[in-house]
Amino acid sequence: MARRPTIQDLRANRGTHQYAMLRVETLDEAEAAERAGVELLSVPPALLMDPRFRDAAPSAFACPGDNFYNIGGPEKMLDWALTMVRHGADAVYCSGSVAAIRLLADHAVPVCGHVGLIPSKATWTGGFKAVGKTLDQAQMIYRQCKALEEAGAFAVEIEVVPQSITDAIAEHTDLFLISMGAGPGGHAQYLFSDDVLGQTTGKVPRHAKRYRDFAAEYARLHRDRIAAYGEFVADVHSGSYPAPQYLVAGDAEVTAAFRHWLSEEA
Incomplete structure (x- = not known):
């Protein structure tokens, strides 16, 4: 069994090792990801809190996440994050405010922010489409990265951003960049299990590569x-x-x- 990565490992391996990351929803998916060698997992809070989760994926770096609208403001986010850490989270995802990121970091909670296409905030960037194709948007993404970095985030998910912009940002930040459709300049490549397995219904994101056709099965x-x-x-x-x-x-x-x-x- 491989050793579970630490924050220090992720930082040390920036630019030298591409990590594979999946969003999994079930114990079966978590166990399969573990056996396949997926290093980083995004998981629903309920799955992380299932006592069987660590038996299924003992060496995976687990980062639970939920929409901040479902959790609340900084204080509620902190309570939620501390609960996640008590149940074995290696980090938490937070798409909330910079203040929330700072509060979590002040309590030594490893926290991952989000820039680019943020589904819960997509109305501000024009809907579900690429972000960063104009100079203004590229500058905005970079400033957001720096603000999250200064607030204490160790990582950001950078979603549906032109790969050239991601490359440039990676050269000017110490953040661990988790790329979802943002190119190889990220330090981890992130997809949803539903997309990888071909069980997504409706529109499939451009960046999603289907490896199987579970929907047909x-x-x-x-x-x-x-x-x-x-x-x-x-x-x-x-x-x-x-x-x-x-x-x-x-x-x-x-x-x-x-x-x-x-x-x-x-």
Whole structure:
């Protein structure tokens, strides 16, 4: 089993090793990621708090995250983050304010911010599209990175930003950059398990590479499910289920005695 990376490891390996990162939603996905050698995992808080999680992924660097709208302001974010650390988080994701980042860092919580396309703040950058294609936007992303760095963040997720902008930012910050569709200038490459497995419904992000087609497999399984249910219904209606091999045989003498007792009870 590989040793779980530390913050110091991630910082030391910037530019020399590309880390693989996945968002996983289930214990099965966490266990599969562990066995496949995925080093960094983004996880729902509930999954991290499941006592079986560390058995499934003992060597993965786990970073739980939730929309800050679901958590609240800095003080609530701190309470949430400390709970995550108590349950074994190696870091926490925070897309909230710089003040929240600073408060978490002041309490020695390793915290990862977010720049570029931030889904919870997409209205400010024009919706779900690339951010940083203009000079003003590129400057904004860099200033946000520096503000998060100065507040104490050790990392930022940089999402759907032109790779040339990511490259330039990486040269001017000590942050560990987690690239989601922002190019190899990031220090980790991040995808969602749903996209990797091909089980995303609706529009698939441009940066998402599909390695399997679970959606087709699930569709096939669902067709088989319906067929199996139909065969069960047919067997019940025809009387072929339950057949003797699915039943518990009773002792003839016991059954006769029971029937005699019932007749007297009645």
